[in-house]
Amino acid sequence: MKQKDLILYTSLIILFFISNLNLVFAESRFGDLTEMRDERMRGKDGKWVRPHPGPFVWNNIEKEKGVFSWEVSDKYVLYSQEHNQQILATIWPYANWEQKSCKRNKGRSPFGKKFSKYLSKPCSMENYKIFLTKLVDRYDGDGNNDMPGLTKPIVHWEIMNEPEFRMFFKGKEDEFVEIFNFSSKLIKSKQSEAVIVMAGAAGMFPENRRYWKSALPKIKDHFDIANIHHITPPDGKCDKEFWVDEFSDLLKRLNIDKPIWVTEAMIGKCKVVSTYINAFVNGAELIIDVGVNAPGMKMSKGSRKKLNKLIEDIDGFKSVKLVSKNEAEFIMKDGSKKAIKF
Numbered sequence: 001m002k003q004k005d006l007i008l009y010t011s012l013i014i015l016f017f018i019s020n021l022n023l024v025f026a027e028s029r030f031g032d033l034t035e036m037r038d039e040r041m042r043g044k045d046g047k048w049v050r051p052h053p054g055p056f057v058w059n060n061i062e063k064e065k066g067v068f069s070w071e072v073s074d075k076y077v078l079y080s081q082e083h084n085q086q087i088l089a090t091i092w093p094y095a096n097w098e099q100k101s102c103k104r105n106k107g108r109s110p111f112g113k114k115f116s117k118y119l120s121k122p123c124s125m126e127n128y129k130i131f132l133t134k135l136v137d138r139y140d141g142d143g144n145n146d147m148p149g150l151t152k153p154i155v156h157w158e159i160m161n162e163p164e165f166r167m168f169f170k171g172k173e174d175e176f177v178e179i180f181n182f183s184s185k186l187i188k189s190k191q192s193e194a195v196i197v198m199a200g201a202a203g204m205f206p207e208n209r210r211y212w213k214s215a216l217p218k219i220k221d222h223f224d225i226a227n228i229h230h231i232t233p234p235d236g237k238c239d240k241e242f243w244v245d246e247f248s249d250l251l252k253r254l255n256i257d258k259p260i261w262v263t264e265a266m267i268g269k270c271k272v273v274s275t276y277i278n279a280f281v282n283g284a285e286l287i288i289d290v291g292v293n294a295p296g297m298k299m300s301k302g303s304r305k306k307l308n309k310l311i312e313d314i315d316g317f318k319s320v321k322l323v324s325k326n327e328a329e330f331i332m333k334d335g336s337k338k339a340i341k342f
Helices: 004-025 071-082 096-102 125-139 173-190 205-222 245-255 272-281 301-314
Strands: 030-034 049-052 086-091 154-161 196-197 227-231 260-265 284-289 319-324 327-331 336-342
Touching: 049 260, 049 284, 071 086, 071 125, 086 125, 125 173, 154 173, 173 196, 173 205, 196 301, 205 245, 260 272, 272 284, 272 301, 272 319, 272 327, 301 336
Parallel strands: 030 049, 030 284, 049 086, 086 154, 154 196, 227 260, 260 284
Antiparallel strands: 319 327, 327 336
16 A cells, blocks of 8 residues: 555544544533533533633633633643543633723623633624634644644534623623624634534523524524523522423524523422423433532532433433323433333
């Protein structure tokens, strides 16, 4: 075999291997919010992880104009590779130096000093473009300018987070739309296989519904996966399907046909198994738990044990339906059926 043919053959084998790894990782239906500084919040092997707020913050990577530091984000990516995890990367388009350049007013995020002090639209979308291009280029796995040792590219990108709340975005709806669509177009132009996840809606309370009823039609052509959050208030009040039924109804009313992910799931006072199953039955394809040490009401040890048992029993299922009020039937990838009572 000639050397150039050997190189081509080897490259095809590697691409096939990576492609099949993507399929294997993507089969999981469960994940966790993660935080590397907390050993209890690093996620499960072989599942999805959504670092939150995560390392993909413009302010943390480009602390000075033109000076890029990848140490923290590389650490997250290397850990996920070593533990067979699939990353959902949240992009935060804020940098202190950049927003100071046009004298933006400071915001107030819940993430403390390690996050950006400014939460507004970038002063210059060209500055943001440079950062975003370098971010995607480092983790896209195309062999050019990749992170050293990258074997599992980041494919899933979530652009911003709960923009209807000023603690995450200090801007108008149209500014969010501009940032979102700009980011999506750029990512897709640099990484054809990229999957764009909608900025998570913070529930389906009336104020959330009003915001997304207006914003969703403006971004619907620029995301692949719809995204809902379910965070309980201090009293633990909860929705028995993680808002998936109401969110699905809103999407249908807006003629938007997209898969639904729950990327922040907190059960509050709801029962864990029935809530997860009801969310899946109503259309959720993936559910990401807020993690064992997340702020807010904690899941009890008993409920955590039940959730882990459910994950063990049904992860990777192909479809699910209710066969009675308190029983669901899951069709597994090998064609077998599993009945779960709740």
